[in-house]
Amino acid sequence: MSPSEQETDALSGLEERIQKAVQLVNRLREERDAALAEASDARAQTAALAEEVSQTRHAREQAERLRADASAQTRRTAQHLREQGMAQRDISALLGISHQAVSQLLAS
Numbered sequence: 001m002s003p004s005e006q007e008t009d010a011l012s013g014l015e016e017r018i019q020k021a022v023q024l025v026n027r028l029r030e031e032r033d034a035a036l037a038e039a040s041d042a043r044a045q046t047a048a049l050a051e052e053v054s055q056t057r058h059a060r061e062q063a064e065r066l067r068a069d070a071s072a073q074t075r076r077t078a079q080h081l082r083e084q085g086m087a088q089r090d091i092s093a094l095l096g097i098s099h100q101a102v103s104q105l106l107a108s
Helices: 005-085 088-095 099-107
Strands: none
Touching: 005 088, 005 099, 088 099
């Protein structure tokens, strides 16, 4: 093989390797872009879930305050009705709770 043929073969092989390197770089860029998009989606989902958790905690705190307020009001009302001479079973019917619950409320 002549020197020019050897040079042509070497250049041909070099060109092939360069094309493969370019393809590899392009594939790596695509994979990077996909990973960045996936990471962005994950951050957005995390932010949405954090907000949902925050809202749920707030709602549960409100519900607990309302439950405590309702319990205290039920106790006061049961005591007032009892002070007026009403029977426990009648108090339970008016308040929509069991007579055992009325008994516990009046005992506390």
